Amino acid sequence: MKTGAKVGISERKAREREERGRRIVVAARTIAERDGWASVTIRRLADEIEYSQPVLYSHFQNRDEIVGAVALEGFGELAVILRAAIRPSSTPGEAVESVATAYLDFAFARPAMYEAMFILPTGLRFARSDTPPQLRAGFGAMATVIAPFAQDVDTATETFWAALHGLAELERHGRIRPAFRSHRITLIMQMVSGQLQR
Amino acid sequence: MKTGAKVGISERKAREREERGRRIVVAARTIAERDGWASVTIRRLADEIEYSQPVLYSHFQNRDEIVGAVALEGFGELAVILRAAIRPSSTPGEAVESVATAYLDFAFARPAMYEAMFILPTGLRFARSDTPPQLRAGFGAMATVIAPFAQDVDTATETFWAALHGLAELERHGRIRPAFRSHRITLIMQMVSGQLQR
DNA sequence: CATATATTCTAGCATTGCTAGTTTGTCAAT
DNA sequence: ATTGACAAACTAGCAATGCTAGAATATATG
Numbered sequence: 001m002k003t004g005a006k007v008g009i010s011e012r013k014a015r016e017r018e019e020r021g022r023r024i025v026v027a028a029r030t031i032a033e034r035d036g037w038a039s040v041t042i043r044r045l046a047d048e049i050e051y052s053q054p055v056l057y058s059h060f061q062n063r064d065e066i067v068g069a070v071a072l073e074g075f076g077e078l079a080v081i082l083r084a085a086i087r088p089s090s091t092p093g094e095a096v097e098s099v100a101t102a103y104l105d106f107a108f109a110r111p112a113m114y115e116a117m118f119i120l121p122t123g124l125r126f127a128r129s130d131t132p133p134q135l136r137a138g139f140g141a142m143a144t145v146i147a148p149f150a151q152d153v154d155t156a157t158e159t160f161w162a163a164l165h166g167l168a169e170l171e172r173h174g175r176i177r178p179a180f181r182s183h184r185i186t187l188i189m190q191m192v193s194g195q196l197q198r
Numbered sequence: 199m200k201t202g203a204k205v206g207i208s209e210r211k212a213r214e215r216e217e218r219g220r221r222i223v224v225a226a227r228t229i230a231e232r233d234g235w236a237s238v239t240i241r242r243l244a245d246e247i248e249y250s251q252p253v254l255y256s257h258f259q260n261r262d263e264i265v266g267a268v269a270l271e272g273f274g275e276l277a278v279i280l281r282a283a284i285r286p287s288s289t290p291g292e293a294v295e296s297v298a299t300a301y302l303d304f305a306f307a308r309p310a311m312y313e314a315m316f317i318l319p320t321g322l323r324f325a326r327s328d329t330p331p332q333l334r335a336g337f338g339a340m341a342t343v344i345a346p347f348a349q350d351v352d353t354a355t356e357t358f359w360a361a362l363h364g365l366a367e368l369e370r371h372g373r374i375r376p377a378f379r380s381h382r383i384t385l386i387m388q389m390v391s392g393q394l395q396r
Numbered sequence: 397c398a399t400a401t402a403t404t405c406t407a408g409c410a411t412t413g414c415t416a417g418t419t420t421g422t423c424a425a426t
Numbered sequence: 427a428t429t430g431a432c433a434a435a436c437t438a439g440c441a442a443t444g445c446t447a448g449a450a451t452a453t454a455t456g
Contacts, residue, residue, distance in 0.1 A: 041411085041412065041413085042412080042413060042414080043411090043412085043413095051435075051436090052435060052436050052437080053413090053414080053415095053436090054414085054415075054435070054436075054437095055434085055435065055436090057413095057414070057415080058434085058435090062413075062414080063412095063413065063414090118367070118371070119317060126371075126372055126373045127372065127373070127375070152381065154375075154378075155378050155381045155382060155385065156385060158368070158374040158375070158378065158382060159361070159365070159382045159385045159386060161364070161368065161374070162361060162364030162365040162367075162368050162374065162382070163357070163360060163361040163364055164364065165363075165364035165367060165368060166359070166360030166361055166362065166363035166364030166365070166367070167357070167360040167364070169316070169360075169363060169364070169367065170356070170359065170360050170363055173316070173324075174324055174325070175324045175325070176356040176359070176360065177325070177352075177356070180352075180353050180356065183350065183353045184353060184356060184357045184360070187353065187354060187357045187389075188357060188361075188389075190389075190392075191385075191386075191388075191389030194388075239442085239443065239444085240443080240444060240445080241442090241443080241444095249404075249405090250404065250405050250406080251405090251444090251445080251446095252404075252405075252406095252445085252446075253403085253404065253405090255444095255445075255446080256403085256404090260444075260445080261443095261444065261445090
């Protein structure tokens with residue numbers, strides 16, 4: 001009984017600890033989306049979870065890892081969104097356009113999240129054996145809609161992804177005209193589907 | 199004579215002042231390319247030009263403006279490189295490929311410069327009446343090679359540029375396979391030239 | 397020479413990420 | 427119950443950053 005109780009207690013503690021870790025990530029995300037990543041400081045996070053600063057370092061090695069945890073969430077959500085964008089009834093071409101639009105909608109609707117995923121240092125490791133599934137899922141969704149048009153699916157998906165990422169970034173920084181977003185998506189779509197542009 | 203001498207002196211001072219401003223930008227660029235932008239601190243720049251820190255703020259409003267000055271140089275150099283990539287004897291398709299390759303070569307050969315131009319906050323203003331010519335020139339070079347293939351040249355150039363930027367960024371962050379760079383360029387080229395991909 | 401005006405510097409503020417060292421709490425063995 | 431060992435959390439502080447107020451110094455003007 002004694003040892004049984006002990007195990008229960010340590011399990012509860014582990015649960016509480018994990019819950020606290022979650023609250024850190026949630027707080028980081030909330031502050032970032034409201035006030036930008038510059039406002040996500042260790043002190044402010046510590047305030048938010050009502051613990052002292054060093055506690056954060058028992059959950060994450062450094063600030064970048066916290067950003068990384070938020071980014072990981074983002075990759076998971078992006079994958080869900082991209083998969084949902086593929087309607088079973090749609091033609092292959094429509095599927096590509098739908099995924100492209102969903103991708104850009106995500107980037108513009110959650111700029112802070114997109115920043116964490118693609119701009120800020122996070123320590124996330126891609127294309128490795130220990131790469132978490134969230135990081136592969138989004139790519140997989142894109143590959144699904146690209147596959148019907150490509151010989152080398154991986155390379156074509158990489159290129160498609162790069163085009164979307166570039167569109168998102170250049171527009172986010174005000175270097176291309178927002179009003180022509182849908183026109184650019186059309187060009188991307190035509191690129192993938194291999195149709196003549198003129 | 200007096201007033202004449204005065205003017206000469208103030209001109210010399212203006213020259214020296216401008217020269218000092220140049221040295222700040224050169225130092226910023228040098229340090230950034232060697233040790234990364236995080237090492238470009240006001241204190242270190244002040245050391246480098248052998249003046250105290252506040253002097254820097256008589257040349258630039260803040261650190262971001264210094265990054266912006268380096269970025270502006272970068273845009274000028276990129277424009278030169280892209281224009282040089284267009285060989286008069288090349289076919290329209292070859293010109294596109296050549297510009298794409300030159301663009302990516304630039305991005306990978308000068309990552310710190312590319313970062314200043316596209317990632318870091320710089321306060322540079324695009325697509326405005328007071329936008330400096332360097333910022334337009336690179337776009338112009340791309341538009342030149344895209345024009346033969348596009349109806350709406352501006353939109354097509356924006357899309358082309360975005361694709362290149364995305365390729366540069368994703369590869370720089372290790373999210374796509376470096377070994378397949380030339381394959382991806384081929385896909386981009388085919389996109390522009392409107393040829394079938396299969 | 398005296399005075400006004402630029403120029404430049406010293407010194408310091410507030411904020412940041414991160415950590416060493418101490419205090420506080422927990423729990424088993426006596 | 428008391429003690430001692432261990433874990434958890436906190437206080438306090440370091441070093442570095444961007445930036446600035448106010449003093450000091452050089453320069454030009456009457």
